Amino acid sequence: MLAIIAAVLFFISFLINAAEISTNDVFTSTNVMLIGLALLALHLAGVGSGWAPRRR
Helix, strand or coil: CHHHHHHHHHHHHHHHHHCCCCCCCCCCHHHHHHHHHHHHHHHHHCCCCCCCCCCC
16 A cells, blocks of 8 residues: 555656646655655555464
């Protein structure tokens, strides 16, 4: 799930950069890309993959 959100954020970042849309300082294409990279890193670390059953 986090990887899908990251992909959407990368696409939004690409659109902001390609269309040269003027945004405020918070939603620049670099900031959106960095949020996407953080979500992708969390996905690769296993966060959000669901509950793992405990072994006895």
